[in-house]
Amino acid sequence: MPKETFVKLPEEKKDKIIKAAKKEFARVPFEQTSIKNIVEDADIARGSFYQYFESKEDLLRVYFKYTF
DSSP states (O other): OOOOHHSSSSSHHHHHHHHHHHHHHHHHHHGGOOOOHHHHHOOOOOOHHHHHHHSSHHHHHHHHHHHO
């Protein structure tokens, strides 16, 4: 599950992060996905990523929740 800091984000910012994750997850197999690419595309700091999620796997779970 995402951290409370992600849950409290404005919907627009959450959407931007989820869209960046979708783009990266579609680009390469999951094992090759890059947090660096996701944070750059979402225009957030790498440290912010870890304020929102425990790991890349955590983001994947959130992505599925928001997408399906």
